[in-house]
Amino acid sequence: MKAKVHVTLKQGVLDPQGKAVQHALAALGFDGVEGVRQGKFIELELSETDPAKAEAKVEDMCQKLLANMVIEDYRVDILEG
């Protein structure tokens, strides 16, 4: 079973890297990019076969290590099979 974790900065936390990417896109001529938020993508291979248990375990991992809850949010997607 696979888990895909997206870690992103919370709303309201300034993302200077996202801003820099936004400016670079504008400089390349890409119009209409109204915002860029940069984050991390983490893929986990799990031996767990129960999706609910897997999700609970990955949530715990996010809170203890994968995300810094002061400034980051996370989203967990469990892929069966």
Place this chain on the structure above:
Amino acid sequence: MKTAVIVFPGSNCDRDVQVALRQSMGSEPLMVWHGDASLPDVDLIVVPGGFSYGDYLRSGAMAAQSPVMRDVVAKAEKGVPVLGICNGFQVLTECGLLPGVLMRNAGLKFVCKDVHLRTEVADTAFTGGYSQGQVIRIPVAHHDGNYFADDDTLARLRDENRIAFRYVDGDGEQGNGANPNGSIDDIAGILNETRTVLGLMPHPERLSDPALGGNQGRPMFDGLVAALS
């Protein structure tokens, strides 16, 4: 006085701190490898600067999970003073001994230069070598020094007088581009609730001998020795 310096893979200011402590104490600090399960009883623990674990995941995040850090946290909770410098500050926020987080510098670049700090709290073991309001010049060298905390945490830090150092200009004034990393409220260093843990981004150990170009970092180590011996 007995001190310990924690050494992680990627620490690079551990020996600078060792030299600064030796100079002020007149004896050798203990260098403790991160993989050790515990450290001996000491009067002061220093978590030094560097790039522990290559800054993987987030600066300080992996080091905060090192075996020895469990004992550092346990000892800190019993009141043993802990000083975290630069990457050490990042590690202390990641392991929960200090609130908030050190984000990427607002200017996105690694900043390595001397800065001026104003001593905001002089009545602690860490800052007793300075006088209240004293402006000192020591270097910063970091990519992730942009201190951030939520509004409630920031209000507590202010109300409880736990902001130990702020970035200022040479005249001791905030603003005028004195803040090198965009940190909230120009914060350069903070204390924990019991004022026994200090984390700061600038490096006192790097200017603690005139041969290094200045010695305004030295009073921090002299003050610790005076307070803790």
